[in-house]
Amino acid sequence: MCVCVSLSLKCKIDRSMKLQIALLLAVTIIGTGHAAKFPSAFSQCKQEDATCLLQAVTATFRNFHKGVPEIGLVPLDPLRIDKMDIIQGDGPINIVLNFRKVDLLGFSEAQIKKASGFTANPTKMDMSLLVPVASLVGGYKINGKVLILPIQGEGASNMTMVNCDISLKWTGNLVERNGKQFYQVDKFKVHFDTTRFYMNFTNLFNGDKALGDNMNVFLNDNWQDILKELKPAISAAFTKIFEAVVSNVFNKVPYSELYLA
Numbered sequence: 001m002c003v004c005v006s007l008s009l010k011c012k013i014d015r016s017m018k019l020q021i022a023l024l025l026a027v028t029i030i031g032t033g034h035a036a037k038f039p040s041a042f043s044q045c046k047q048e049d050a051t052c053l054l055q056a057v058t059a060t061f062r063n064f065h066k067g068v069p070e071i072g073l074v075p076l077d078p079l080r081i082d083k084m085d086i087i088q089g090d091g092p093i094n095i096v097l098n099f100r101k102v103d104l105l106g107f108s109e110a111q112i113k114k115a116s117g118f119t120a121n122p123t124k125m126d127m128s129l130l131v132p133v134a135s136l137v138g139g140y141k142i143n144g145k146v147l148i149l150p151i152q153g154e155g156a157s158n159m160t161m162v163n164c165d166i167s168l169k170w171t172g173n174l175v176e177r178n179g180k181q182f183y184q185v186d187k188f189k190v191h192f193d194t195t196r197f198y199m200n201f202t203n204l205f206n207g208d209k210a211l212g213d214n215m216n217v218f219l220n221d222n223w224q225d226i227l228k229e230l231k232p233a234i235s236a237a238f239t240k241i242f243e244a245v246v247s248n249v250f251n252k253v254p255y256s257e258l259y260l261a
């Protein structure tokens with residue numbers, strides 16, 4: 001069974017920061033117990049075949065980035081985020097940043113560098129990937145202060161990370177459902193790094209071009225400080241997104257059927 005729901009996630013990152021995110025994913029409620037149907041071109045691996053796994057997951061991002069509903073894989077590129085609000089209370093960055101109908105782009109080019117824990121009796125798993133250019137593109141509204149400057153605006157935005165190194169780690173265990181073993185994700189964590197963070201907000205300060213251009217230059221000149229402040233919020237957003245993506249596959253396909261016999 002597969003139904004479309006808007007998945008709303010809320011979390012508090014620390015006392016002064018909040019993140020709300022709504023993903024419109026075709027979320028699998030529960031695996032049915034019928035054998036999963038993989039597309040014929042889909043590469044599967046034997047358990048613990050690390051080399052095969054790296055290639056298979058990379059190929060999945062590349063060739064199946066539009067999603068594979070049969071196995072609960074949602075579209076990964078673009079990955080639509082309906083609504084994401086970052087509310088950062090104090091410190092050098094003090095903003096309410098609302099994103100609406102934004103697309104996360106670039107994951108079809110992801111290279112999987114590590115995938116471990118895909119064993120017969122899985123507990124901890126982890127995966128690391130490098131995305132050459134990852135962009136979050138869509139509507140924004142911002143209000144607050146960045147470093148010392150007031151910022152305000154509403155329009156189209158593009159936040160881009162170059163060489164985005166993402167590490168996903170999660171724990172879980174096998175549970176039985178409909179007489180089959182499914183892997184159930186328990187804790188999920190994401191860390192990332194990037195060699196360059198670009199920001200482009202159009203229509204800042206009610207369309208005052210000079211002020212807006214100056215602010216964009218200022219933001220990009222100070223990208224390292226800004227990234228440092230926003231990192232917990234961005235990591236939390238990645239955590240919610242990838243936890244939903246990964247759990248959805250594990251909820252849909254019995255664990256052993258993910259692999260070649």
Ligand SMILES: *[C@@H]1O[C@H](CO)[C@@H](O)[C@H](O)[C@H]1NC(C)=O
Nearest residue numbers: 133135137158159160198200
């Ligand atoms: C977003 O910005 C990056 C870096 O400036 C650029 O390469 C990319 O083409 C932009 N994407 C869109 C959709 O404008």
Ligand SMILES: *[C@@H]1O[C@H](CO)[C@@H](O)[C@H](O)[C@H]1NC(C)=O
Nearest residue numbers: 156157158199200201202216
């Ligand atoms: C920012 O985005 C606007 C609209 O897409 C574009 O015209 C402009 O060239 C971009 N600025 C930079 C510095 O990339």
